[in-house]
């Protein structure tokens with residue numbers, strides 16, 4: 001389940017937009033210009049089922065997203081979808097992992113408080129006894145040069 | 159029938175006798191002959207495992223992945239409270255204050271330890287460093303990596319966090335940690351090969367119960383472990399998937 005974002009959860013001045021999320025429908029997004037730095041030395045880890053619904057998150061994920069574990073488990077991973085991310089990136093992600101391959105990309109994620117954080121994400125299919133049973137994403141701190149390139153590039157991909 | 163046991167070459171030299179004691183204890187529990195063969199380096203050990211010589215192994219996470227996916231090994235247990243983390247350290251007197259102060263062509267000392275280097279490179283990546291823009295020197299031990307920092311032949315070193323913590327206080331006082339990983343998901347594991355697979359549950363049971371009797375506790379003490387926790391197939395698969403994501 002994903003709800004619209006609520007003004008009382010947002011920290012700081014925000015803008016409003018409605019995103020169409022796959023299998024979810026419209027979601028009202030409230031977002032700010034406040035960046036949360038990546039936690040040094042840590043990995044942000046989540047696992048989803050085959051449809052992209054979250055099945056596992058680690059502590060760093062909970063901390064960075066601002067949601068509780070209960071709010072995250074069972075929610076579609078698009079709960080973190082930031083309006084500045086070009087849809088093409090996620091089409092590429094799904095095309096790649098559904099072929100059984102590894103996908104890597106730089107992603108701007110949305111926090112419950114409307115802020116954002118940049119990650120370098122790697123998504124792989126979880127193959128058990130020859131079958132894809134879900135997907136795992138591991139995010140690490142991206143290089144600042146690469147993030148700067150994405151800040152320039154992503155607005156051109158809409 | 160006799161079996162072959164080996165230990166990942168990254169064990170601390172202080173624990174050498176501990177592994178022999180453990181092997182004696184294992185033979186008694188299983189009622190079979192097990193020969194402990196220790197290899198000097200990662201490469202020699204990998205050759206032995208590839209040629210199907212090994213039946214029981216205390217494997218680092220990197221080799222564990224290969225052994226499960228390619229050689230049909232199964233996880234048994236992991237040591238309690240012992241995670242594989244890496245850290246980046248510099249000499250205490252170094253002007254480098256944070257990871258981002260390390261620039262292209264920086265000289266970095268490391269060992270051959272594949273999983274530690276992988277985590278270390280991940281820590282360096284956020285400073286825009288990668289295999290193609292650093293100058294690496296590989297040493298036989300973490301003590302030698304530490305010394306290379308004190309001699310200033312390297313600007314930074316990649317360490318297994320546990321091995322860094324075990325350096326003498328004299329040496330540690332002259333070093334400074336820039337960044338320590340907090341992955342919390344990667345660990346060494348004791349694993350069985352196909353020839354011992356049918357005794358897996360039995361072996362798991364006596365290993366996890368080892369800290370409940372005096373003899374077993376004594377053996378654990380000689381390894382520096384508090385006990386063993388079970389590793390099931392899914393935990394191992396999850397760790398391998400996670401390592402896969404870090405490999406590039």
Ligand SMILES: Cc1cc2nc3c(=O)[nH]c(=O)nc-3n(C[C@H](O)[C@H](O)[C@H](O)COP(=O)(O)O)c2cc1C
Pocket residue numbers: 020021022023046047048052076077078079080081082085087090093107109123135136137
């Ligand atoms: C394992 C896994 C992890 C994902 N992680 C994220 C993420 O951190 N942020 C994000 O916006 N989308 C992530 N996605 C993609 C989402 O499922 C979704 O495709 C994306 O948010 C775009 O939303 P939409 O598909 O509804 O347009 C992930 C997908 C998978 C399979």
